Amino acid sequence: MTIPFLDAGAGYRELRAEIDAALQRVSASGRYLLDAELAAFEEEFAAYCDNDHCVAVGSGCDALELSLRALDIGPGDEVVVPAHTFIGTWLAVSATGARPVAVDPTPDGLSLDPALVEAALTPRTRALMPVHLHGHPADLDPLLAIAGRHGLAVVEDAAQAHGARYRGRRIGSGHVVAFSFYPGKNLGAMGDGGAVVTGDSGVAERIRLLRNCGSREKYRHEVRSTHSRLDEFQAAVLRAKLPRLDAWNARRAGTAERYGRALGPVPQIAVPVTAPWADPVWHLYVIRCAERDELRRRLERAGVQTLIHYPVPPHRSPAYADDPAGAPAGTHPLSERLAAQSLSLPLGPHLGEDEARAVVAAVRAASAGLAAYPTPDGQRFPLVTEKR
Template identity: 45%
Template sequence: MIDVIPVASPHLDEDDITAAVRVLRSGALVQGREVAAFEDEFSDLVDGRHCIAVNSGTTALWLPLLGLGIGPGDEVIIPAFTFAATAAAVRLTGATPVFADIDPVSFCLDPTAAAEAVTSRTAAIIPVHLFGHPADLGALLTLARRHGIALIEDAAQAHAATLHARPVGTFGTAAAFSFYPTKNMQSVEGGMITTADPGLARTLRLLRNVGMETRYCHEIVGTNGRLNDVFAAIGRTQLRKLPARTAARRAHAAHLDAALAGVAGISPPTTGIGAGHVYHQYTIRVDDGRDAFAQALLEDRVGCSVHYPVPLHRSPAYRTAAHLPHTDTAAAQVLSLPVHPGLARADLDRIVTTVLRHARREQLAA
């Protein structure tokens, strides 16, 4: 039987393992030199911004909200077409997530819909750079400044993505990255907060370390959001490989784009003007019968996945009566195909052949 082509392929190589073992043998395991070095090196990716390493992408979203004093009575505008962590971070502060619709091309928060959601209680906007495509940060920053509210970038899926040659993570009041194993770079688990505000950076360092800068001097109420040094060491080796792996993702996406262009019933992803997409996912639209199409691919051992079949405004934990037609349509049509750096040319050819075969079957059936 032929091997399954996985839709994602977390990759730890000998460099990562050697780095982890080195730290384990050192005995210095928590909030030490490796974390400091990782923060310093990641800063180069975000134009020298302050970087604060934490234990997850969710924490990386949650702590900036806390650091800005956002809480009960406040509203935060977010898309419903995203992973639940975006909404969970808001709810964990006591604030209310307010869902706005997406742009149907980029799948990111639509600035017009976000503007319509602003009220006197709005404290922040969190655009998500979904699937590795940057949100329309120019329009969203203008909106945030007009209303005097914070903009926090959810860059969990967008390491090294750019907008008009400027890296994501450098536009907002703060930004959050994730290093979960399926992300474009990983540290087994972890996250990074970036900000240009030195005062906020200090507050975030206190919040992640139970309110301490000096041992046993608790300046504020904080949490244990620390990243350990083993994971930081892995993050450092992964960061060095990020440019080559990003180039591979883009090359694989270009191959798929060329092969799938003009195929009836299928729409490859579109990259906006000035956007530097990093293809955390290669997400197509299937006009009709997405679930059956996905099942057919899986039966032919081509991995695929739906992100996200239940948008958050329809999820039990966050359900609202929000009318989000573009979000609902995307949830019914999107399908992510393998694009990760571990793919060989033969894998790409097999993905294309399988997708085209089932697309043609759907056309004949119609």
């Protein structure tokens, strides 16, 4: 049995009738941009996120960049970002002319460390950009408190967290929250796409202007901007998938629980934590292993596909080699350790029980003889901690 990391086409096969009807509806309409499907999806996704406005754009990176631009963040400004994240978080900041300022996460690797965030602030800091990594919410309240004390904006990167909740609040219900609809996401299109969800009508209107060449009226351009528009086909696909999102997230959670209970006792790996204040959606299931690369090679030979999220921290990427945001090895030690030890196992709403059991058996077998995973306090990382 070969087990793919993710079967991206399975969602279409489950919803073939609904998606085919949606695509035919758009094809027959002759209206392919900024029309009824987009408006309907924006309304539906805003309601799903318990917020007032959704503005859909061309990608998750565009959603972050246009969010910052809508807040007038640009050259000379600084935005605090995680050192452990996909580089797209950083690139969105750089695209505005602002500078990403990186800090390490908390020891569980899930959130910006508030103490390090506070220490990283300067008179140029304009915003914090927490990432809801792997589908697990960042610990927002301490970061919002810091932002409130210093007059900073908070732009949430929720590219991996469609449907997650933080202390009962839906991710997406915040001030400015950016999503991606890349095909592999929990809510994925059949192409690229993204959206900004906000309760601020001014921010929403500004992003609508920025996504459409700075124009509200054809051939009248108010500001220099770009075009970044979610097309009608992708909006229609997302509308077909949105009603299934919670059910698909529940399937992911079931697989994550199965993995955690079976792999938690394996001394060579650490399984993910769930914070007591979080309801994650398990975009990724990321274990840690001191001999990660050897474990991955063994799993590949056993027919289990895995991915590494993310092997090169942004501050060590050649993209930032000549930038002040780049930094030498050892600057962000926890992020560098996560880059060297993290391994993502197959996970998705259509991963079958037999496949999940096969992944567990393969990981247990492949771990034999590898070095035990060291934890700071000698304790195992549990899958779920007691809810408060």
